[in-house]
Amino acid sequence: MAHSSASDRPSRPTRRHLLQGTALTAAALVGGGLFAGPAHASRLIIGPGLEEGVLPPTESNIITPMSPTEALWNEIDGVPTMYIRDGSGVRKPASFRSTFGFYATCETWVRDSLRPLSASQGYSGLSFITSAGAYVNKAGQHGAGTAVDIDEIGWSDGRISRMIGQDWRSGDSATRKRYYAVGATMRIHFHWVLDHTYNTAHHDHFHGDFGGPRPPVLQKGSSSDVGPAQRVLNEFQGAGLAEDDIWGPLTTAAFNTSKSRLGISGDPHTSAASYRAWLEAVARKGFAGVGW
Numbered sequence: 001m002a003h004s005s006a007s008d009r010p011s012r013p014t015r016r017h018l019l020q021g022t023a024l025t026a027a028a029l030v031g032g033g034l035f036a037g038p039a040h041a042s043r044l045i046i047g048p049g050l051e052e053g054v055l056p057p058t059e060s061n062i063i064t065p066m067s068p069t070e071a072l073w074n075e076i077d078g079v080p081t082m083y084i085r086d087g088s089g090v091r092k093p094a095s096f097r098s099t100f101g102f103y104a105t106c107e108t109w110v111r112d113s114l115r116p117l118s119a120s121q122g123y124s125g126l127s128f129i130t131s132a133g134a135y136v137n138k139a140g141q142h143g144a145g146t147a148v149d150i151d152e153i154g155w156s157d158g159r160i161s162r163m164i165g166q167d168w169r170s171g172d173s174a175t176r177k178r179y180y181a182v183g184a185t186m187r188i189h190f191h192w193v194l195d196h197t198y199n200t201a202h203h204d205h206f207h208g209d210f211g212g213p214r215p216p217v218l219q220k221g222s223s224s225d226v227g228p229a230q231r232v233l234n235e236f237q238g239a240g241l242a243e244d245d246i247w248g249p250l251t252t253a254a255f256n257t258s259k260s261r262l263g264i265s266g267d268p269h270t271s272a273a274s275y276r277a278w279l280e281a282v283a284r285k286g287f288a289g290v291g292w
């Protein structure tokens with residue numbers, strides 16, 4: 001996945017965009033505009049839309065509080081980050097915090113998947129990524145600095161995928177398919193990824209975190225994996241599945257049909273490479289706005 005056209009990356013930023021450390025002014029922390037006072041990470045409040053950690057504690061998602069010296073960033077792989085939940089309805093440049101490791105995965109998501117997969121279907125370079133928040137001082141993956149909430153993806157040709165606008169329920173099938181395309185790019189890199197299929201708190205954004213096994217495989221026992229897969233099979237393939245988040249024989253049959261039509265080999269339930277190939281195929285179809 002080394003594809004990248006020159007127009008994809010007009011301005012690879014210097015590391016000044018990846019701010020670091022605690023000696024930061026409040027003005028640098030514009031996410032949500034709710035922060036006031038010294039920039040102590042323990043008091044950082046980014047804004048609403050930050051749900052509780054949504055998974056029960058397990059060995060794979062035990063939380064360690066994020067160090068205050070971890071990453072503060074206002075871009076992801078050169079794409080400016082924005083915030084739109086301060087009540088004004090205006091999208092504004094914003095900074096967010098996470099661990100360095102989580103930030104590196106955000107960069108990989110944009111560089112290896114979101115940008116090239118959308119570009120392959122005629123989208124221009126990325127112009128902004130709107131987030132509802134990353135690190136926030138509370139329990140769960142957000143509190144560990146290993147989660148991000150995505151509200152919008154903007155391209156320089158003016159197109160915007162609006163999770164915050166609940167594109168998944170759009171009357172336009174291409175708009176719906178693009179929603180699942182963006183989600184598919186995230187599912188390659190983050191685990192878990194939560195979307196509208198998970199609960200009402202996620203009707204208006206994608207949540208991606210480090211709570212589950214990575215690199216991700218499609219887990220039949222995980223509703224946050226199965227639910228989106230069933231919606232994708234219904235949306236793109238007209239599979240007519242009950243959207244019950246339970247992996248049964250009908251879902252297996254529909255999924256196998258999708259693998260055949262998309263030319264996917266291997267077992268996405270056990271092979272991360274196979275699951276990635278399926279997700280990339282979903283993303284290409286989704287950005288193209290067509291089914292299979």
Ligand SMILES: [Zn+2]
Nearest residue numbers: 051148149207
């Ligand atoms: Zn979240």
